[in-house]
Amino acid sequence: xxxxxxxxxxxxxxxxxxxxxxxxxxxxxxxxxxxxxxxxxxxxxxxxxxxxxxxxxxxxxxxxxxxxxxxxxxxxxxxxxxxxxxxxxxxxxxxxxxxxxxxxxxxxxxxxxxxxxxxxxxxxxxxxxxxxxxxxxxxxxxxxxxxxxxxxxxxxxxxxxxxxxxxxxxxxxxxxxxxxxxxxxxxxxxxxxxxxxxxxxxxxxxxxxxxxxxxxxxxxxxxxxxxxxxxxxxxxxxxxxxxxxxxxxxxxxxxxxxxxxxxxxxxxxxxxxxxxxxxxxxxxxxxxxxxxxxxxxxxxxxxxxxxxxxxxxxxxxxxxxxxxxxxxxxxxxxxxxxxxxxxxxxxxxxxxxxxxx
Numbered sequence: 001x002x003x004x005x006x007x008x009x010x011x012x013x014x015x016x017x018x019x020x021x022x023x024x025x026x027x028x029x030x031x032x033x034x035x036x037x038x039x040x041x042x043x044x045x046x047x048x049x050x051x052x053x054x055x056x057x058x059x060x061x062x063x064x065x066x067x068x069x070x071x072x073x074x075x076x077x078x079x080x081x082x083x084x085x086x087x088x089x090x091x092x093x094x095x096x097x098x099x100x101x102x103x104x105x106x107x108x109x110x111x112x113x114x115x116x117x118x119x120x121x122x123x124x125x126x127x128x129x130x131x132x133x134x135x136x137x138x139x140x141x142x143x144x145x146x147x148x149x150x151x152x153x154x155x156x157x158x159x160x161x162x163x164x165x166x167x168x169x170x171x172x173x174x175x176x177x178x179x180x181x182x183x184x185x186x187x188x189x190x191x192x193x194x195x196x197x198x199x200x201x202x203x204x205x206x207x208x209x210x211x212x213x214x215x216x217x218x219x220x221x222x223x224x225x226x227x228x229x230x231x232x233x234x235x236x237x238x239x240x241x242x243x244x245x246x247x248x249x250x251x252x253x254x255x256x257x258x259x260x261x262x263x264x265x266x267x268x269x270x271x272x273x274x275x276x277x278x279x280x281x282x283x284x285x286x287x288x289x290x291x292x293x294x295x296x297x298x299x300x301x302x303x304x305x306x307x308x309x310x311x312x313x314x315x316x317x318x319x320x321x322x323x324x325x326x327x328x329x330x331x332x333x334x335x336x337x338x339x340x341x342x343x344x345x346x347x348x349x350x351x352x353x354x355x356x357x
Contacts, residue, residue, distance in 0.1 A: 003149070006149075006211045007149065007166055010151055010211050010212065011151060011153070013212075013213025014136050014151070014153060014207060014209045014213040014214075015105055015162060015164070016104075016106070016134035017105070017134045017136035017207075018076065018077075018078050018105055018136075018153045018154065018155075018162065018207065019078060019086060019102045019103060019104050019105070020074065020075075020077075020102070020103045020154075020155035021076065021086075021088060021092055021101070021126075022065050022071060022073075022074050022100070022101045022102075022103070023073035023074060023075075023098050024064075024069025024071055024072065024098065024099045024101065025070055025072050025095070025097065025098050025099065026070070065101060066101065066109055067099065067111075069099050072098065073098075074155060075088060075089065075092030075202060076088065076092075076153075076154030076202065076205045076206030077102065077126065077205045077206065078135075078136050078153075078205075078206065079133050079134060079136060080135055081133075082130075082131070082132055082133050082134075082135055083130065083131065083133070084128040085125060085126070085127055085242070085246070086112065086125070086126040086128060087124075087125055087126075087218065087238060087242065088124050088205030088218070089122050089123065089205040089220055089233075090118060090121070090123055090124040091204065092124065092204055092205045093114050093117070093124045093126065094117070100112040100113075100114065102126065102128050104133070104134075105134075110128035110129065110130060111128070112128050113128075115245050115249070115250070116245050117251075118251050119251070119255075120253055120324050120328055121233060121237050121328075122218075123218065123237065123241055125242060125245050136207060136213070136214070136215055137213070137214045137215070138214065138235050139210055139212065139216045139235060140236065141193065141216045141217060141234035141235045141237075144193065144234075145169065145172075146168075146169050147169065148169050149167075149211050150169050150195040150208055150210070150216070151164060151208070151209045152164070152165045152166075152199050152206065152207075152232075154199075154200075154204075155203065163200075165197045165199075166197055167195050167196035167198070168195065168196060168197075169194070169195055170195055171193070172194070191325070192220070192232065192233060193216070193231065193232045193233075194231055195208060195230050195231070195232060196229065197230060198230065199219045199220075199231070204219060204220060205218060205219065208232040216232075217233055217234055217235055218232055218233045218235065218238060220233050237328070252332060253327065253332075254330045254332045254333075254334065254354070254355070254356070255354050255355060255356035256297055256327065257296020257297055257298040258291065258292055258293070258296075258303060259281070259290070259291050260279040260282055260291075260309070260323070261280045262279055262317075263276060263277055263280055263318075264276065264277070267280070275310070277310070277316060277318045278308045278309055278310040278311070278318070279308065279317050279323055280308050281298075281305050281306065281307045281308070282305060291304070292304065296354070297351045297352055297353055297354050298351060300351075300352075301349050301351040302349065303340065303349065303351075307342050309338050309340055310338075310340065310341055311338070312337070313326065313336060327353070330353055332354065333352065333353065333354075334352075334353050335350050335352050335353075336350070336351045336352075336353060337349075337350055338351060
C-alpha cells in the first residue's frame with residue numbers, strides 16, 4: 001500500500017468515530033457572564049448598526065443550539081466505545097453549568113453527560129445514549145517516534161466538521177502552558193506530542209491518529225503566532241482515566257492538596273528564592289484558593305505556604321519533572337517521600353496520598 005493509500009485508509013477508519021461538541025447555556029446565564037464594559041461595547045456597536053441594543057435583544061440574536069440554548073463554544077471529540085463513551089479535552093467541557101451536545105459524523109445529535117474531568121490531564125470523558133456506535137481504537141503513544149505520519153481530525157473553527165490535516169510527529173515530551181479556545185482557561189501540559197498537522201480552534205479534543213487509524217494523541221493546543229506547530233496529549237495518559245470511568249464511574253486520582261509555583265531561574269530571581277528548582281507552595285489571593293487545602297494529605301503532613309518541595313521519592317522536581325508527573329505515576333495510598341526546604345533548612349516529609357474528592 002502506498003503512503004497516500006495508507007493515509008486515506010486511516011482517515012476512513014477513524015473519521016466515523018469523530019464528533020463535534022457544542023456548548024450551550026441559558027440566555028440569563030450568558031448575560032450574567034458578560035462583563036459590564038463588554039456590554040457597553042456591544043450596545044454601542046449595536047446602536048451604530050441600528051440593531052437591537054438591549055442586553056436581552058443582543059442575547060436573543062446570538063447563535064443557538066438545537067435545544068434553544070445560546071451557543072457559547074464548541075470543540076471536538078471521539079467515540080471510544082460502541083455504547084457512547086466520548087473522549088475530549090477537559091477545557092472543552094470545563095463549565096459545570098453548561099449543556100453539551102454531541103453530533104456524530106453521521107449528523108445524529110445527542111445530549112451528552114460529562115462523566116469525569118481528569119484533575120491531572122486535560123482530558124474529559126462524556127457519555128451519550130447510543131447503541132452500536134462507531135468507535136475508534138486507542139493506540140500506544142509510547143511507541144510513536146519523530147517523523148512518523150500524524151493525522152489530526154476534528155471540527156475546525158467550530159464550523160468545518162470532519163476536517164482532516166496530516167503531517168508528522170515533529171517533537172516529543174514537550175511542556176507548555178496552554179490557553180483554551182475561549183481564552184479563559186489555562187492548563188499546564190506536559191509530555192506532549194508536537195506535530196505539524198494543522199490543529200485549529202475547534203479541533204481541541206479531536207484525535208491524532210497514526211496510519212493504522214489508531215488514536216495516539218488528543219489534539220489539545222496551538223502556539224499563538226506560530227505556524228505548523230500543534231500539540232496533542234499522548235493517549236496513554238488518557239487510558240487510565242477511561243479505565244477508571246468504565247470500572248468505577250469516575251476518575252480516581254491521588255491527591256496531595258497544595259497549590260504551587262514551579263521554580264526556574266526566572267522565578268528564583270523574581271521572588272528572591274534561595275534555589276532555582278523545586279516547587280514553591282503558594283496560594284492565590286482569591287478566597288477559597290489556599291496554598292494548602294485544609295484536611296488534605298499535605299496539611300496532615302505539616303506542609304505550609306512558603307515551603308519549597310525539592311524532590312519527591314528522590315527525584316528532583318522541576319519544569320521537566322513535575323509534581324503532576326509524580327502523581328500520575330502514583331496510586332492512592334502510596335507514601336511520597338518529600339525533601340522540603342523550610343526557612344533555609346532541609347527536612348524529610350512523608351505524605352500518604354488520598355483519593356481526590
